[in-house]
Amino acid sequence: MEIPKLIMHSVQAKIGLTTTPASLKMEQPQADLEIKQPQADMEMSVTPGKLTIDQTQAWEELDRKHIFKRIEEASQKGRQDVMDGIARTAEEGAELMRIENGANPIASQAKRNAALHKIQLGENYAPSFSRVKVQYTPSQLEINVTPHKPVIQAEPHKPVVEYMPGDVKVDMLQYPDLKIEVEYPKE
Template sequence: MNVPQIRLESNFIQLGLKIERPMQELSQPPAIQSIQQPKAILEIETVPGKLTIDQTKAREDVDLKSARRRLEETAQNGYQDWLKGLERRASEGAELMRIENGGSPIASQAKAKSEGPPKQFNIGWVPSHNSVKIAYEPAKVNIHAQPQKPKIEVEIRKPIHNYTPGKVSAEILEKNSLTIDFINLTI
């Protein structure tokens, strides 16, 4: 038997998307910097060292005396010699006054005057040990430093930002459709 039929055939719509991607550019220029460091204020005060060398005793040991010192010694030696001579003459006079006591004071005095004192010789150091006196005061250094702060200048630069937004556009690739077909229809 032939049954009438209605045939429906449908197609869905097909959409296509056209996408343009967004573009973003971002850059950061470096900051402009200026840095200066002033020199520190520096003051240096130096008190020089003092070296004192006294070689008076060493010079006296090698008989290089000053005129004043030689005069003082000569005067002192003359005074001592005068005292010794005075003592010797007084002693000799006392011996001669007692000539009657016996002995031969004139001969003994003549013998003592003709012979000098015995000579002495010994090893010695010229100049004598520690005859040069040395004194030293070390130098003094005073340092005063005053630091200076650095001078820093900074100019900040804003970032560069470029943005192009993206686009999406839709297009119909295939339209929707509905086809209706009748089969076995008799009129």
């Protein structure tokens, strides 16, 4: 026994796609911007430097003294000379009281008082630099700065967006087809 044959012929479908791409345009306008920077407040104060030079001792070594200093020294020397004179007179009186001891106090006192005493003159022509007193106080600078924050005004703009959607068109280029044939065996 023979079985009939089935013969199938098929044609597949063909689809055609036509696409239009989407388009997107975006623009961002710049913001309106205004910036102001106020100047800082600045205050400066200066304490001036001070230079003090005291050359009194150097001038005194050159014997160029102030009149008050000379008067004070003369009064001290006069006081000392008076005290020395009193001591010398008391000593000479004590010598005269002991005249009986056989000495010749009058002659020895006369000889002693007649002797020349060397007088030393103050001849100082160059005082040392250490006698000049120099004192310096440096100046001081004080600066106070008060900064101010900037004033910023900004007005943003919205972005400009243009969008066109895409499109897809579907076309049937070939329809499907199926043919079935039955073939019987020949007898």
